[in-house]
Amino acid sequence: MPPDIRVHGLVKHYVVPERGAGLRASLRSVWRRRRRLVRAVDGISFEVAPGEIVGFLGPNGAGKTTSLKVLSGLLHPTHGRVDVLGFTPWDRRADFLARITLIMGQRQQLFWDLPAGDSFQVNKAVFGIDDAVFRRTVGLLTELLELDGLLTKPVRQLSLGERMKVELAAGLLHGPRVLFLDEPTIGLDVTMQQRIRAFVARYNAETGATVLLTSHYMADVKALAQRVIVIDRGRLLYDGALHGLAERYAPHKTITVHLEQPVDPAELRGLGEIVSQEGAQVTVRTRKDEAPAVTGQLLARLPVADLSVEDPPLEEVIEQVFRGNRT
Amino acid sequence: MRLARVIWAFGRAALLDETAYRGELLGNVIRSALGIAMAIGGLAVVFAHTRVLGGWTMEQVLVLLGVYYLVNGLVSTVLSPSLNKVVQEVREGTFDYMLLKPAPSLLLASTRRFVVWHVSDVVLGAAVIWVGLARLEANVTLAGAAVFAAAMTAGVAIVYAIWLALTTLVFWFVRVENITMIFNLFFETGRYPVEVYPFWLRQLLTFVFPVAFITTVPAQTITGREPLVVLWAAPLIAAAALLAAVRFWRFGLRNYTSASS
Structure with a gap:
């Protein structure tokens, strides 16, 4: 089977305005802006096979989130080829977007003042999910994530952990084949982290979905990923089995x-x-x-x-x- | 068909979201009624001193004022809530989720929020047009109404194009709340026919920031005034503005950097 994800020589550079601290520097930057080139991703290549769970590791600013955003079509890369399920992500073709999901632990897509069920209805229409499939999926997700009673409460009344579970469900309603999970357990307590982890593992086992996951919590990675990709400063440092990492570096x-x-x-x-x-x-x-x-x-x-x-x-x-x- | 369902789904959610603030209905009706009453009062003061303003009679200006409120109502009902939401989302980083949806992002970005209470402006604007026409004793034919509708459509398309272009700036500047102010500054000039303004401003409002096509041109088609510019220019300018704005939006999207984590 061909790989679900193919990344070749991916480069993403940003030009960002730069200014010093303080009033004087701020004022100066109003008319003379200094710019700085940020090499967020600087030439990485890898492949991910269908059904694989890969942990994407790196310190803050390593380029993990940028990579996921390129892979999900949000950003145009500076150079390089990316192929996800046979599509070029940033063309943002509807049939590509219908097969992937990007779930970010720090961002929400749900309507804040409405019960999550209403946001689900929006996604149902946007993704053109038919009634029977929708009911089945919501049923399955409700069971796996223990969502009972959470879908009828306004999102603003949910706890952080409950909200994350509902966010996960919202991102999976359309049954994506490739999941990009960016810090899905951030800020959650240990029990909730475990629950999310167990869910991802089970979802992967039952649907055969491919998962690319970033996390600051090594426990997430250890529990889910056989294989890890380590990047730092936009460069790939290691790509291989999790246990091999210890053998090579420690x-x-x-x-x-x-x-x-x-x-x-x-x-x-x-x-x-x-x-x-x-x-x-x-x-x-x-x-x-x-x-x-x-x-x-x-x-x-x-x-x-x-x-x-x-x-x-x-x-x-x-x-x-x-x-x-x-x- | 599918698209209609998508827009409806967003519209429904927006409606549900708004019902949390029911009290705003009354406030808005009062606000628009007062606003229009004061504008009409202002006209009455002006026309107490003169019979014509830039060649327009009071009744004709009344129709124009109605057009102004109608367009303003459409903007504040759908356009500005939706596009302001884009600005907010780009800053907060949640615009990502908009782009991840397999649906035309521009269409959704422009229609997905609406503040239903502002419909009162649309209704009152239509009423003022009707009163103005009644006082003019204008004999509006079906063809005349069709031309008026076409001119209005072109005007709304131009408003949309301007809003969209200003909103697109968010991809570079991130904080662009002031665009509403810039827009309103120019749009306010549409309360009066462009003929009342000095030559240079009239040129600016016709060719650069084409407010003339938003209120003056539609109003003149139905009040039987001499056309300011050849009428067929309106749809052409509207089409050109739309095309340019959409291309600018696409270009902006390519430059979208997404707020980092």
Whole structure:
């Protein structure tokens, strides 16, 4: 099957006015505007297969949102070729727009003073969804997202989490094949985040929709994406399996041992890098390939009560990736 | 057919949204009635000193005033709410969702909001036209009415084109609330026939910011006045203005940068 998304050499530069802080700088900028070129996306290429969930990672300003906006047809790129479901997104053909959705955690499309059900009716008409399909979809989404009772309340009366669920539903009424989710869990509490995550996973499993997701929460990415694309400053740093990221950028393991009683630091010599030693708890960092040997030595040399071997947390790995890029 | 359903769906939602502010109905009726009463009073004062104004009799100016209010009513019912919404959405970043809908974005952007209460201006404007014509004892033929309707349509198309072009500036400047002010400044001149203005302003209002085609030309077609300019120029200018405004809008969309997260 051909890929759903094909991006080749995507570049998006903006020219933005620039001015210093303060009154004088503001006044000066009124007649003499300085401009600055922002390379939001600077030549990235990747493909996404049908049904795949890909996590799109990067710090603020990395170019994630800009990329999603180009892919969904909102922005014209400066250079590059993009093909989504066989369409060039920024032609904004109706049959393209009917097959995709862009859901932004920080933006709303629902009418603020009306119950979401009324906004759904608007989308039903705009997307030309027929009655039976509409009823079935709303039923399914109501079940998956637990929307009971939320669709008849004015949107302004919903909590942030409830609103996000309803926004998600509004963006999925037309049964899109490709989902662009931009920070769908931002600002939500942990339980609600989990619920949204579980929903996306189930939606993907049941409909086979392709999902490209950005999030600041590594838990979102870990729970949903097998594959991640990491970008920083508009450039692609990594594209591959999530676990491969740790192997490439943080090829070490963290071994934590609880001892029966505290030991002299001298006894720990030669056991890799000691990250911390607090009372009877010792944390050691070691290269991945040496982890078995170090574990063995720890067990042989020390009175170990409990021991765990862990991969470094994803946040730390990502940080490692960006640090590597910036130095 | 499908398009009609889409517009209806938006219209319905806008209507529901507005019903939250029912109290505005009365306020608006009073506001438009007072506005028209004062304008007519103003005319009465002017015509107490003179029998003609720029060659127009009081009854003819009354018809023109009616045209002004009718067009103004259409603008404030549909056009300005919809296009102001575009300005607001571009600034807030929610205009993205408009562009993501598989429907003609320009048409939706121009029609999707309406403030139903402002229909009172349309109704009162029509009433003033009717009174003016009655006092003129004008014999309006079917053909005459058709020409008037055509001239009105051209006028409304020109108003739309100007509004759209001003709104399109939002893609570069983001804050353009003042465009309503600019528009109103020029549009206000349409309360009087362009003949009353000095030569340079008359030229400006005919060829640059063609207010003349919005009120003066329709009014003269039905009050039996000598045409200011050849009548067939109105639809041509309207078509040209529309075409230019739509192209400008498309060009603006290409430059749309979307508010960043």
